[in-house]
Amino acid sequence: MDLNLARMSKNENLVLGVDPGTAITGYGLVWGEGDNLRLVDYGAITTSSDESQPQRLQEIYRQLTALIQERQPAAAAVEKLFFSRNVRTALSVGQARGVALLAIANAEIAVHEYTPLEVKQAVVGYGRATKEQVQEMVKRLLGLDSVPQPDDAADAIAVAICHIHSARMKDFARRAEEIERR
Amino acid sequence: MDLNLARMSKNENLVLGVDPGTAITGYGLVWGEGDNLRLVDYGAITTSSDESQPQRLQEIYRQLTALIQERQPAAAAVEKLFFSRNVRTALSVGQARGVALLAIANAEIAVHEYTPLEVKQAVVGYGRATKEQVQEMVKRLLGLDSVPQPDDAADAIAVAICHIHSARMKDFARRAEEIERR
Numbered sequence: 001m002d003l004n005l006a007r008m009s010k011n012e013n014l015v016l017g018v019d020p021g022t023a024i025t026g027y028g029l030v031w032g033e034g035d036n037l038r039l040v041d042y043g044a045i046t047t048s049s050d051e052s053q054p055q056r057l058q059e060i061y062r063q064l065t066a067l068i069q070e071r072q073p074a075a076a077a078v079e080k081l082f083f084s085r086n087v088r089t090a091l092s093v094g095q096a097r098g099v100a101l102l103a104i105a106n107a108e109i110a111v112h113e114y115t116p117l118e119v120k121q122a123v124v125g126y127g128r129a130t131k132e133q134v135q136e137m138v139k140r141l142l143g144l145d146s147v148p149q150p151d152d153a154a155d156a157i158a159v160a161i162c163h164i165h166s167a168r169m170k171d172f173a174r175r176a177e178e179i180e181r182r
Numbered sequence: 183m184d185l186n187l188a189r190m191s192k193n194e195n196l197v198l199g200v201d202p203g204t205a206i207t208g209y210g211l212v213w214g215e216g217d218n219l220r221l222v223d224y225g226a227i228t229t230s231s232d233e234s235q236p237q238r239l240q241e242i243y244r245q246l247t248a249l250i251q252e253r254q255p256a257a258a259a260v261e262k263l264f265f266s267r268n269v270r271t272a273l274s275v276g277q278a279r280g281v282a283l284l285a286i287a288n289a290e291i292a293v294h295e296y297t298p299l300e301v302k303q304a305v306v307g308y309g310r311a312t313k314e315q316v317q318e319m320v321k322r323l324l325g326l327d328s329v330p331q332p333d334d335a336a337d338a339i340a341v342a343i344c345h346i347h348s349a350r351m352k353d354f355a356r357r358a359e360e361i362e363r364r
Contacts, residue, residue, distance in 0.1 A: 052293075053283060053293075053295075054283040054284065054286060054287035054293050055287065057280050057283050057284045057287065058284060058287045058288065061284055061288075081273055086269070087268070087269055087272045088272075090269045090270075090272035090273045090276060091263055091272045091273075091275065091276040091279070092276065093273065093276065094272060094273040094274065094275065094276015094277045094279070094280065095276045095277070095279055095280030095283065096280060097273070097276070097277055097280070098239050098276065098277030098278060098279070098280035098281045098284075099280045099281060099284050101235060101236045101239050101277065102236070102239045102240060102243055102280075102281050102284065104236065105236035105237065105239065105240045106240065106243075111234075111235075111236050113235075
């Protein structure tokens with residue numbers, strides 16, 4: 001088998017979660033099949049305020065692109081954002097988010113977006129769960145000894161888990177429909 | 183002379199102005215030497231709301247990158263943004279702005295940012311000028327018969343003119359300093 005082809009094939013059950021921000025962009029790679037979840041990689045891309053905005057965006061784009069090339073996830077998930085502390089923060093988060101979405105799209109991976117409510121519902125089973133409850137469940141679901149750090153990485157992992165659950169639910173629904181049709 | 187090398191060399195007095203937005207990203211290419219200004223190209227990259235966000239961002243990135251490769255501007259200018267109608271608009275503008283800054287940075291062109299006040303000051307000579315006054319001056323300074331359309335393109339041209347003026351002022355100041363030192 002051609003090694004290049006092997007490198008290019010996507011890992012079917014691997015999902016990349018991203019929590020974008022100009023200073024810190026958290027990421028998490030979760031492998032999932034049924035109830036079986038495994039944390040493959042996680043971390044944060046950090047950029048310095050000493051650098052210019054375009055340089056920081058370049059850094060986020062480069063590192064995310066490199067991560068995708070290395071891990072070849074089959075899908076990506078990002079939190080949908082409607083609000084923010086203020087307009088200035090929204091502009092800054094928006095810039096990082098735009099570059100993250102572009103890196104994923106340019107790698108020809110589908111991006112799925114979930115509201116904070118959907119993430120909490122999927123991970124904790126309760127839409128009004130606190131940030132701490134989400135992190136605790138991330139730890140438990142992945143069988144970890146402690147909550148992954150920094151928070152941005154834990155948030156990115158949570159949205160990846162949300163996508164795996166959601167994809168599974170859709171799969172259940174499709175199969176149930178098929179059975180009914182028989 | 184190598185044609186490829188010729189294509190790669192940047193046009194020294196050519197400035198790209200960009201006014202980013204997810205639905206419409208205006209652009210203008212202004213050539214300037216002293217008081218001599220010439221509009222080389224302008225227009226807008228439009229994306230459809232039928233497309234997904236990542237697809238729209240990809241479109242903006244692709245078209246801006248192609249424009250830069252074709253025209254080879256030496257510098258780029260973008261308006262600094264601090265405010266927006268609301269947080270949702272700010273997130274959307276931020277995403278388009280992030281992708282535009284990335285396209286410019288990846289083409290190895292320096293990006294200069296100017297506040298709306300600086301743009302008005304440079305183009306009209308009056309920081310509280312209206313949008314219409316700015317557009318009218320853009321028309322006059324470039325010797326055009328009418329205001330360039332759409333508004334987003336006119337705004338992009340204005341920020342390019344602002345950069346040319348500002349670079350010229352810095353040049354004056356540097357020369358004045360040199361004369362004093364003699």
